[in-house]
Every structure is written in structure tokens, then in C-alpha cells.
Amino acid sequence: MFTSTFTFAPGNFTEEFHRLDQRIAEVAKSIPGYLGEEAWENSSTGLVSNVYYWESMEALMQLVHHPSHQIAKARQDEWLKGYQVVIAEVLRTYGDERMSHPLRGK
Structure with a gap:
């Protein structure tokens, strides 16, 4: 299993940004092998x-x-104040089973 973590500094989110973001989410969810996602915000850094x-x-x-992702990547400086992507291989997961997680199922 793998993760792709997209960390960004929000900028000027236009209606076009929201449409493209929604399209990318739809594409991701339609790909066989997509397991789910989580989102986090750091209140001290934004x-x-x-x-x-x-x-x-x-x-x-x-x-x-995918073309939608390529468009977003090419135009990110219109909407973001910076970004970083980290791709990682998941070696192990564990927990106490009291909460759902995309790698464990719902």
C-alpha cells in the first residue's frame, strides 16, 4: 500500500479551483485501488x-x-501559496480498532 500526502498553504480559492478539485476527487475515487483519504489542518501554521x-x-x-491533475499542477500557483507532495510506502498499520481508517476499512 502507498500514501500520497499533499500539504499546501491555502491561497485564493476560486470557483474554478473548487470545480477542478471536485473533479480530481471524483477521478481518484473511481480508480481501482483507491482506498480512501484523510485531511488535516495545522492551526498554528495554517x-x-x-x-x-x-x-x-x-x-x-x-x-x-490524469489530465485534471496535470491542469491543477500546472496552475497551482494561482490558488496556493506553496505545496509539497510526499509519496510513501506503507510498511505496517495497527491500532485498537475503535476508529475507522481507510487502510483497515470502515
Whole structure:
């Protein structure tokens, strides 16, 4: 399994940004191998992180190469004050089973 974490400093979110963001979310959810996502905000820095979970690197790369994602990447400086992406392989997960998580199921 893999994660793709998109951390960004929010900027000027236009209606066009929201439409494109919604389209990318729809595409991600339609890809076989998409497991789910989580979002976090750091109140002290204002940064936002979206963590997407994938069964395989191949599934993740389908989103990366999708035209909607490529448009967003090319135009990110119109809407964001900076971003960072981290791709990681999940080696292990564990917990006490009292909360749902995309890697464990609902």
C-alpha cells in the first residue's frame, strides 16, 4: 500500500479551483485501488494536508497522470501559496480498532 500526502498553504480559492478539485476527487475515487483519504489542518501554521491511500503505486500513478491533475499542477500557483507532495510506502498499520481508517476499512 502507498500514501500520497499533499500539504499546501491555502491561497485564493476560486470557483474554478473548487470545480477542478471536485473533479480530481471524483477521478481518484473511481480508480481501482483507491482506498480512501484523510485531511488535516495545522492551526498554528495554517497548512493543510490531504493523505490519500492506495493499494498500489500503479493506482496512485493513474491519478498523477490524469489530465485534471496535470491542469491543477500546472496552475497551482494561482490558488496556493506553496505545496509539497510526499509519496510513501506503507510498511505496517495497527491500532485498537475503535476508529475507522481507510487502510483497515470502515
